[in-house]
Amino acid sequence: xxxxxxxxxxxxxxxxxxxxxxxxxxxxxxxxxxxxxxxxxxxxxxxxxxxxxxxxxxxxxxxxxxxxxxxxxxxxxxxxxxxxxxxxxxxxxxxxxxxxxxxxxxxxxxxxxxxxxxxxxxxxxxxxxxxxxxxxxxxxxxxxxxxxxxxxxxxxxxxxxxxxxxxxxxxxxxxxxxxxxxxxxxxxxxxxxxxxxxxxxxxxxxxx
Numbered sequence: 001x002x003x004x005x006x007x008x009x010x011x012x013x014x015x016x017x018x019x020x021x022x023x024x025x026x027x028x029x030x031x032x033x034x035x036x037x038x039x040x041x042x043x044x045x046x047x048x049x050x051x052x053x054x055x056x057x058x059x060x061x062x063x064x065x066x067x068x069x070x071x072x073x074x075x076x077x078x079x080x081x082x083x084x085x086x087x088x089x090x091x092x093x094x095x096x097x098x099x100x101x102x103x104x105x106x107x108x109x110x111x112x113x114x115x116x117x118x119x120x121x122x123x124x125x126x127x128x129x130x131x132x133x134x135x136x137x138x139x140x141x142x143x144x145x146x147x148x149x150x151x152x153x154x155x156x157x158x159x160x161x162x163x164x165x166x167x168x169x170x171x172x173x174x175x176x177x178x179x180x181x182x183x184x185x186x187x188x189x190x191x192x193x194x195x196x197x198x199x200x201x202x203x204x205x206x207x208x
Contacts, residue, residue, distance in 0.1 A: 004107045007042040008092055010052045010114030010121055012076040015069030020062040023115055023143035025156035032075050034141035034177040035113045039079045045184050051081040052092045090123035099131055109134040113141035118163045125172050135172040136190060138180055139164050169198040
């Protein structure tokens with residue numbers, strides 16, 4: 001049965017691109033370019049494009065309502081979409097009507113791009129799986145930033161790499177934009193994995 005996809009473009013907003021919460025890994029210029037490529041190719045292939053917009057309260061330290069940082073980046077705003085949704089929770093499925101919109105159109109697969117890998121992307125991926133959708137994530141069309149808190153500190157690259165490995169082990173088919181473009185053109189299925197196989201490979205590598 002042919003895969004019926006929607007491309008979900010999550011929170012590509014100015015505060016993530018040189019604003020108050022700048023994406024660091026992969027370089028934001030790279031992920032922005034790949035998001036644009038994915039959107040353009042989706043149009044060419046007849047894949048629905050959903051743009052997700054996260055706007056917080058006027059008192060929020062970033063993406064506050066009415067600020068430039070909360071606005072969609074021009075690279076996304078200029079391309080348009082088939083469905084626009086506003087959210088205030090991490091997951092794009094959180095009280096937005098996204099699930100109903102997808103099901104009404106018979107769409108069974110969601111491809112995730114946008115920001116951030118470890119927050120809104122991860123939340124959307126996990127909830128998408130729980131709702132019965134097949135999920136894909138384009139690793140070079142997403143991005144992370146560093147954290148430091150009571151639990152410790154971690155770089156943007158460490159967060160991005162760890163989260164994408166975890167997603168591939170169970171929740172999503174993780175691939176580059178180039179790989180996805182080949183898949184949607186050819187109709188073949190992306191590589192998926194399991195928790196058990198991922199763990200077995202790691203254990204075998206440790207024994208060497």
